[in-house]
Amino acid sequence: MLARDDKEHPIPEGLRPRFRELVAALVVGDFQLSTHRLNGVAPIDARLADFIAEQIDAYGAKLAPLSDEVWQRSIYVWDGPNWQFLIDLTTTEESVSDLVLHARLLDDEEGQIEVWSVHVP
Template sequence: MALMDYAEHLVPVLWRAKFAEIAAALADGDFQFCRSHIDGVDPVDLETADLIAANVTAYGDGLAPLDEATWERSIYRWMGGYWQVLVDLSTISEPVSDLTLHAKVYEADCSRLTIDSVHVP
């Protein structure tokens, strides 16, 4: 269960499948999630999608489905109203890269979230 104590924690197991779906859509180049409908994920506007695409291109390695090792580094933290989640994405050559998905989760069961960015923090 997601904690609300303002400390950083590993991403809950309950949320991981949803983030794996998101990462798979991103790896497929669906930055606005037009082709990949994922329940509970708010639409990504064109400006944010273009920024995500530019950041992935600038990183220089294509995205890949999430490797299980990503859960050893991906974290979330209660921000008072939502959980900020940082998921280290997998790339073609790196099981866990420095390229990070930044999202906000609004419900403890991960049934509503928004994607803010993909970039190297």
């Protein structure tokens, strides 16, 4: 399903619902995914959750559920042992903001998405 080359690729349709669920949890402030147990998404540790909350607060706009437009700019790449994802985020003011969700998917049997950051690149 995912390419193993050095090119940027659009996020596959099959993974988009998982990212939508993940972002929906962030929208309601569940930055550790403690009340949203998402199939195929690893919980987020407290330190990273605090960083994510700080980044969103510093951006100055509230997160909103992902718009359909984000998929036009969001990408993934293969980097050897895993795939890296950059998902543009939606805010209440912008359908595609400068904030991104950076996540990875390990090439292993579990196949869990791990959140690495939310930031402005």
